[in-house]
Amino acid sequence: MSLSNKALQLDDEQRLLHFLTIDGLDRSILTEILDTAEGFTGVSERTIKKVPLCRGKVVANLFFENSTRTRTTFELAAKRLSADVLNLNISASATSKGETLLDTLRNLEAMHVDMFIVRHATSGAAHFIAQHADPGVGVINAGDGRHAHPTQAMLDMFTIRRHKGEFVGLRVAIVGDILHSRVARSQILALNTLGVSEVRVVAPQTLLPSDARSLGVHVYHDFDEGIRDVDVIIMLRLQKERMRGALLPSEHEYFSLYGLTERRLALAKPDAIVMHPGPINRGVEMDSKVADGSKSVILQQVSYGIAIRMAIISMVIGTQNLRTQEAAV
Amino acid sequence: MKKKKKDITIRNGRVVDPGNGIDEVTDLHLSAGKILALGQTPENFQPLLEIDATDQIVCPGLIDLTVNLREPGNEHKATIASETACAARNGITTLCCTPDTLPVIDTPAVVGQIRHKARKAGYCRLLPQGALTKNLDGTHLSEMAALKAAGCIAVTNCYTPLANTLVQRRAMEYASTFNLLTIIRPEDQYLCNNGCAHEGKVADRLGLPGIPEAAETVAVARDLALAETTGAVIHFHALSSASAARTMAWAKREGRKVSADVAIHQLHLTELDLEGFDSNRHVRPPLRTDSDRDGLRKAVAENVIQAICSDHQPHEADAKSSPLPDTEPGISGLDTLLPLTLKLVEQEVMDLSSAIARLTCGPADILGLPLGRLTPGYAADICIYDPNRQWHVSAEQIHSAGKNTPFTGWEMPGRVTHTLLKGRLVFREETL
Numbered sequence: 001m002s003l004s005n006k007a008l009q010l011d012d013e014q015r016l017l018h019f020l021t022i023d024g025l026d027r028s029i030l031t032e033i034l035d036t037a038e039g040f041t042g043v044s045e046r047t048i049k050k051v052p053l054c055r056g057k058v059v060a061n062l063f064f065e066n067s068t069r070t071r072t073t074f075e076l077a078a079k080r081l082s083a084d085v086l087n088l089n090i091s092a093s094a095t096s097k098g099e100t101l102l103d104t105l106r107n108l109e110a111m112h113v114d115m116f117i118v119r120h121a122t123s124g125a126a127h128f129i130a131q132h133a134d135p136g137v138g139v140i141n142a143g144d145g146r147h148a149h150p151t152q153a154m155l156d157m158f159t160i161r162r163h164k165g166e167f168v169g170l171r172v173a174i175v176g177d178i179l180h181s182r183v184a185r186s187q188i189l190a191l192n193t194l195g196v197s198e199v200r201v202v203a204p205q206t207l208l209p210s211d212a213r214s215l216g217v218h219v220y221h222d223f224d225e226g227i228r229d230v231d232v233i234i235m236l237r238l239q240k241e242r243m244r245g246a247l248l249p250s251e252h253e254y255f256s257l258y259g260l261t262e263r264r265l266a267l268a269k270p271d272a273i274v275m276h277p278g279p280i281n282r283g284v285e286m287d288s289k290v291a292d293g294s295k296s297v298i299l300q301q302v303s304y305g306i307a308i309r310m311a312i313i314s315m316v317i318g319t320q321n322l323r324t325q326e327a328a329v
Numbered sequence: 330m331k332k333k334k335k336d337i338t339i340r341n342g343r344v345v346d347p348g349n350g351i352d353e354v355t356d357l358h359l360s361a362g363k364i365l366a367l368g369q370t371p372e373n374f375q376p377l378l379e380i381d382a383t384d385q386i387v388c389p390g391l392i393d394l395t396v397n398l399r400e401p402g403n404e405h406k407a408t409i410a411s412e413t414a415c416a417a418r419n420g421i422t423t424l425c426c427t428p429d430t431l432p433v434i435d436t437p438a439v440v441g442q443i444r445h446k447a448r449k450a451g452y453c454r455l456l457p458q459g460a461l462t463k464n465l466d467g468t469h470l471s472e473m474a475a476l477k478a479a480g481c482i483a484v485t486n487c488y489t490p491l492a493n494t495l496v497q498r499r500a501m502e503y504a505s506t507f508n509l510l511t512i513i514r515p516e517d518q519y520l521c522n523n524g525c526a527h528e529g530k531v532a533d534r535l536g537l538p539g540i541p542e543a544a545e546t547v548a549v550a551r552d553l554a555l556a557e558t559t560g561a562v563i564h565f566h567a568l569s570s571a572s573a574a575r576t577m578a579w580a581k582r583e584g585r586k587v588s589a590d591v592a593i594h595q596l597h598l599t600e601l602d603l604e605g606f607d608s609n610r611h612v613r614p615p616l617r618t619d620s621d622r623d624g625l626r627k628a629v630a631e632n633v634i635q636a637i638c639s640d641h642q643p644h645e646a647d648a649k650s651s652p653l654p655d656t657e658p659g660i661s662g663l664d665t666l667l668p669l670t671l672k673l674v675e676q677e678v679m680d681l682s683s684a685i686a687r688l689t690c691g692p693a694d695i696l697g698l699p700l701g702r703l704t705p706g707y708a709a710d711i712c713i714y715d716p717n718r719q720w721h722v723s724a725e726q727i728h729s730a731g732k733n734t735p736f737t738g739w740e741m742p743g744r745v746t747h748t749l750l751k752g753r754l755v756f757r758e759e760t761l
Contacts, residue, residue, distance in 0.1 A: 123537050128652040210539060214533060
């Protein structure tokens with residue numbers, strides 16, 4: 001029997017057991033994550049960049065799909081919490097020899113790992129692992145298929161809050177390949193949960209989900225219209241391989257219609273910020289002048305990513321610790 | 330008169346035989362493996378066995394138009410013996426098995442092997458569907474005349490529908506030469522695009538690759554047009570959309586030689602059941618919307634869809650132990666076919682007679698076989714069930730080798746107590 005996202009992610013005391021998706025989490029939990037991350041932003045600036053919150057814990061980075069940026073920030077986050085970190089490039093090892101995901105999981109559990117940070121090419125993979133993991137093991141979704149990338153969404157929320165203060169009243173435009181984007185799905189859920197006024201998605205019909213409005217967004221095909229008077233512009237990476245799948249005719253046409261240029265940026269609010277989860281395709285998604293311009297907060301997103309991931313890891317490990325203590329009493 | 334070994338009387342049951350318009354409490358007499366008479370005991374008839382069916386329903390043995398028994402080739406999932414025994418426990422006396430075995434059912438030798446195993450097991454009448462194209466390759470026509478001679482009741486390319494419309498046309502024409510029913514699972518492969526869920530709001534939110542409703546409706550429209558051109562008799566298996574059901578209603582009004590069935594789970598589950606990524610709900614065609622489910626229910630109630638099948642797909646546990654898109658699609662459906670159909674009666678979707686019809690005379694008429702009715706002279710295939718028995722679905726209550734059901738925990742109406750195949754008891758509940 002499947003559990004609701006809320007039942008799977010939160011215990012009876014509404015503490016975070018796993019972090020798999022924004023879906024089912026309410027504003028108070030998301031705000032708690034952001035507030036906790038605030039407390040961790042200073043750690044990176046200290047001489048000794050560590051706090052002892054997760055000392056003695058073992059965190060395994062299970063990356064079934066290649067990643068540099070996300071894996072590195074998770075690794076740094078766990079290390080700054082004083083956890084021991086295992087980096088497992090699973091795609092090059094067990095599963096390529098035919099081992100099932102469940103067997104891989106069981107083997108790692110036998111090594112007494114306390115947390116799995118999972119990236120997988122299949123939607124629902126993190127849910128699957130959370131449903132089958134030992135009760136004492138926390139699972140964090142580092143991106144599964146097209147489904148969710150909730151820590152990326154939270155670091156984006158953190159970036160927005162740092163620059164805009166409040167979510168209420170903001171207009172946010174997400175531009176690009178919404179259809180295949182786990183980042184966009186999580187961002188939309190987070191933005192709506194945190195109470196922004198309007199979430200817009202801007203893309204050609206081929207890069208939109210079939211029923212995009214049901215996600216809680218306003219749909220724009222015209223970039224100029226979609227960007228007008230927005231406070232935040234989130235550009236998504238366009239996977240170039242999509243252009244061969246009868247989804248788009250050419251990079252040239254995509255950039256002419258959906259590339260962010262200085263001219264277009266002028267249509268947004270004067271204090272608008274520009275975000276991108278990276279890596280950027282310069283000249284396809286945005287002009288270099290915009291990517292490197294004063295409104296770009298792209299590099300800040302990366303550094304905030306460590307604080308957000310520290311917050312989430314520490315909250316999940318904290319819940320596991322409390323439950324262990326409660327069970328012992 | 331000397332008592333004959335196979336002479337049986339089923340006493341005092343509520344006999345529901347929609348094919349003959351019968352619904353009354355009466356006796357049923359069987360002799361020499363056939364239906365002898367209904368009602369008063371024939372003169373000099375002295376049955377060797379009497380079955381007391383008081384407070385029970387007596388109906389024709391159920392006919393399941395589409396099941397995959399996994400043998401030959403995938404015996405780690407299920408076998409002909411295990412699944413025909415399961416069918417017998419659930420009142421099903423005729424199974425039509427799909428040709429996507431290893432090897433594919435595209436030669437008389439494979440047909441012979443399968444029928445031999447079914448006869449040896451002895452639980453159920455097994456009618457194989459033959460492959461429409463050799464090795465289901467979608468390119469070369471199978472030897473349909475030989476397949477028919479060997480005992481195939483229909484031809485199909487089952488879960489790999491033909492992409493090439495010219496081959497589809499030729500296959501229909503060739504099948505019609507031998508009066509072979511062509512069974513089509515309507516699906517446009519290109520529109521499916523490796524999807525695993527209905528393209529809609531749930532798949533959008535869960536990030537599951539979608540299969541649009543158009544993948545089915547395009548195929549239905551295409552194959553109706555080809556059937557019109559070729560004169561072939563076609564049957565659509567496992568419709569999943571209200572739109573396809575409406576097209577079927579139109580086709581029937583037009584007098585087209587076409588029929589359709591629906592898998593029972595499509596009448597109960599929807600895309601919303603995919604929340605939580607339960608791989609037991611991963612099916613092809615995918616679970617669609619509330620309105621699709623309601624449209625299918627309406628079509629079944631109005632006899633636009635004449636048969637309900639299990640679309641039985643037993644799997645070993647490993648086949649479902651992965652994230653949903655990576656799992657094999659399909660539900661183990663034999664154990665829940667009758668109860669879930671009876672649930673439609675509880676939910677007032679249709680009356681009992683219509684529900685039983687979709688499992689008996691409806692599929693028999695699609696196959697053009699003298700089955701599914703309690704007509705004197707017909708094979709004495711009988712299902713007796715207790716309508717007042719409720720039970721909960723659990724692994725222990727699933728008798729198929731495949732335990733992959735999304736209905737675990739559901740309360741089900743109706744428990745089969747006896748099944749007779751050609752007048753022989755192939756299942757009798759041990760508690761009686």
